[in-house]
Amino acid sequence: KQEVTQIPAALSVPEGENLVLNCSFTDSAIYNLQWFRQDPGKGLTSLLLIQSSQREQTSGRLNASLDKSSGRSTLYIAASQPGDSATYLCAVNNNAGNMLTFGGGTRLMVKP
Amino acid sequence: GAVVSQHPSWVICKSGTSVKIECRSLDFQATTMFWYRQFPKQSLMLMATSNEGSKATYEQGVEKDKFLINHASLTLSTLTVTSAHPEDSSFYICSASKGTGLGYEQYFGPGTRLTVT
Numbered sequence: 594k595q596e597v598t599q600i601p602a603a604l605s606v607p608e609g610e611n612l613v614l615n616c617s618f619t620d621s622a623i624y625n626l627q628w629f630r631q632d633p634g635k636g637l638t639s640l641l642l643i644q645s646s647q648r649e650q651t652s653g654r655l656n657a658s659l660d661k662s663s664g665r666s667t668l669y670i671a672a673s674q675p676g677d678s679a680t681y682l683c684a685v686n687n688n689a690g691n692m693l694t695f696g697g698g699t700r701l702m703v704k705p
Numbered sequence: 706g707a708v709v710s711q712h713p714s715w716v717i718c719k720s721g722t723s724v725k726i727e728c729r730s731l732d733f734q735a736t737t738m739f740w741y742r743q744f745p746k747q748s749l750m751l752m753a754t755s756n757e758g759s760k761a762t763y764e765q766g767v768e769k770d771k772f773l774i775n776h777a778s779l780t781l782s783t784l785t786v787t788s789a790h791p792e793d794s795s796f797y798i799c800s801a802s803k804g805t806g807l808g809y810e811q812y813f814g815p816g817t818r819l820t821v822t
Contacts, residue, residue, distance in 0.1 A: 624808070627810075629813075634796070634816070634818065635815060635816060636711075636798055636813045636814050636815035636816045637749075637798070637800075637813040638813075639810075639812075639813075642810065682748060682749070691737070691802055691804075691805065691806060691808070691809045691810070691811060692739075692751065692754065693739075693751070693811060695748045695749045695750075696748060697747065697748045698748050700746075
């Protein structure tokens with residue numbers, strides 16, 4: 594059974610810092626991995642989707658990397674802003690349909 | 706494109722009553738819809754997967770007689786929480802997919818907060 598772990602569970606940084614969020618998964622037979630953002634009381638916003646054949650994806654100040662063999666992904670946020678404060682979730686899609694397994698999330702607070 | 710809505714966005718009901726939550730794909734046909742449950746400060750847990758016109762597939766530990774799922778059309782799925790109790794209070798999120806199988810992305814709704822008093 595796939596298990597997804599995110600470290601740290603919570604993170605507080607001053608504005609302007611570059612930061613890295615970590616995601617690890619136990620079964621490397623994944624089809625893709627996705628990073629989401631969730632604001633309090635809201636649904637999920639997809640940030641980046643990395644196919645298993647890819648090593649990284651970039652969107653603006655966000656960069657996600659994938660090391661499938663070691664079961665790890667990182668989300669890099671450059672020049673963090675208070676508006677980046679949210680919970681970030683990673684989810685993996687195993688090679689069995691399009692079901693997602695979610696990690697526990699990292700609650701990020703960027704202080705002005 | 707790929708917008709998913711949920712209604713209501715929040716609902717308060719009394720213990721013992723039933724409440725229905727709707728999930729709609731607004732600009733695409735959703736062959737498959739997923740229902741998740743999220744407790745405070747926890748991640749999403751998949752409750753069930755529904756394919757249009759078929760019975761839902763429930764995850765282990767989810768009572769199918771308590772959480773009734775209907776996916777009667779390609780744009781609408783409903784989750785009915787029957788005889789709700791305070792422990793059913795949670796954030797329920799649906800997602801919709803254009804197909805079943807690898808490569809079909811899930812598009813998430815904004816969630817419904819259920820409070821049972």
